[in-house]
Amino acid sequence: MKNKKIDKAAKKPKSNKPGSLPYVWSRIRQRPLAMTGLIFVLAIFVLSFISPYILKYSWETIEMKARYQTPSLTHLLGTDELGRDELARILYGAKYTISIGFISTGVSAILGIIIGSIAGYFGGKVDNLIMRCLDVFQAFPGILLAIAISAVLGPGFTKVIIAMGISGLAGYARMMRANILSIRSSEYVEAATSINCTTGRIILRHIIPNAISPLIVQMAMGIASAGLQASALSFLGFGVQAPTPEWGSMLSSARSFIRDYPHMCVIPGIFIMLTVLSFNLVGDAIRDALDPKLRD
């Protein structure tokens, strides 16, 4: 087993070094919990797209005779206040929760990286101005900013993503700036400057790739909390709205029936929890693989 690994390393000396993608993948594969999480998210995401074709009930068919049913063989997860099949709704809604988590983290990270890079690289007045703006962004909790922005934009899938993307960017920008500051004074950047590279090239080719790795860990962990935040926004009525079965908004409408039909409340929450847990497990594995402090 060990020999095989050394062989592989010898054949591809570059790709399997610590920090590279194949290395991270091999570390994730070693952890059964992380793999379970990954498989769960992928499975539920794929099911979300094919469920309308394989399930007996559609997520939007209203069947007043079959209201408020508890889980049974005909309706595996029961039905809601309009007799819609919970399983079909949960699966159909999975893609919203998962993709909002992913895309909004991506948006935050990309915006944060751009802003942080500019602040870190140019320094001086630009840096000062950007940092003061970030101070304002971070002066109150992110979810309130997300609420305020989605109040401006109105409800909807893309609008939630924009709202959460903007409200989350400050953390990434700060981190990126700190990384850049430590890299800016390094010798290879000096070398690149000395052979007359353009500023854009130095930032894109030399600084960003080196500054980004701690951010990847941050992003991996961020997807989980973005998923939670997205469902909280929909729960409060600012995210994806009612007829769409986003899990948070399902919970929000099921809330009025908690006394008599608790299953409608329990089930979407369990799915949110399992999905976020999966993201956390995978993120944890990625962090262990990438964080040199933890690597023994």
Add this chain to the structure above:
Amino acid sequence: MWKYVGKRLLQMIPILVVVAILIFTLMYFVPGDPIQILLGDSATPVQIEEARARLGLDEPYVVRLKDFVVDLCHFDFGESYMTGTNVGRELITRFPNTLILALFCVAVSLVFGIPIGIHCALRADKLPDRVWLFVTMLCSSMPNFWLALMLVLLFSLRLGWLPSNGIGGWKYFVLPIIANSIGSVAGIARQTRSSMLETIRSDFVTTARSKGLSEKAVILKHALPNALIPIITIAGGHFGFMLGGTTVIESVFSIPGIGNYMLTGINNRDYPVVQGGIIYIAFAFAIMMLITDLVYAFVDPRIKAQYISGKKK
């Protein structure tokens, strides 16, 4: 140190003012008309115009912004469009609820999180550690509003032990605090674990052990104080997170706090309410960050030394 506190308090002012301008601008662009909500569909155009002029909503953006900032400098948050009550006074009566909730949540997460973290760090990679790691991860994956609903279901509806909403005594705060702090307990526990692990490996801990100190003394006197610094940073951040989290929790438990007030404010397009609420929360957050920085000095003698040398200058 007082000089430092003063400086930090002064730095807070411009940030709060910009926060106010930012939130004012956001609210200016919120679609929907407070007048429509206030007067309903049956209002005549004349009534609408009259109400608009009375609330100053017919002025252009710049004039309204100027009025808002000037009022703010006199600590006047304006009047609610919907109820006509003074927003500043409403906020003061509601603020303690939010603050109690957030502070207790941070306290709970420290009181439970740190021992769990130490427990795990001392048994790193053994079975109890793995179990706790999984449990904490599960806890931080639970949406707080869902946990709140589940707690209500179990303790209020099924068992009838605790009230499910409103305020009126310590009983009313138990469920909200549990619901809001579980995720944070988990976060603090994990942070304590990793930071303890790092300290336990350092040389001075080995020295303390080799000079024959009891394990308890090594952990509590030598390792823990050094491991606390990153935990304090996290705890300060968690307070902000709690202030946000209380917004959701307050709405689940219908607690009359600032978060709940702001949510109704946003839904009713009641801009002064939202603006005032955000400023209160930003202020509480900034003060808490300042306290966090000061706590460092008590925990870390190196930072304390910096304050003292700064004072001499």
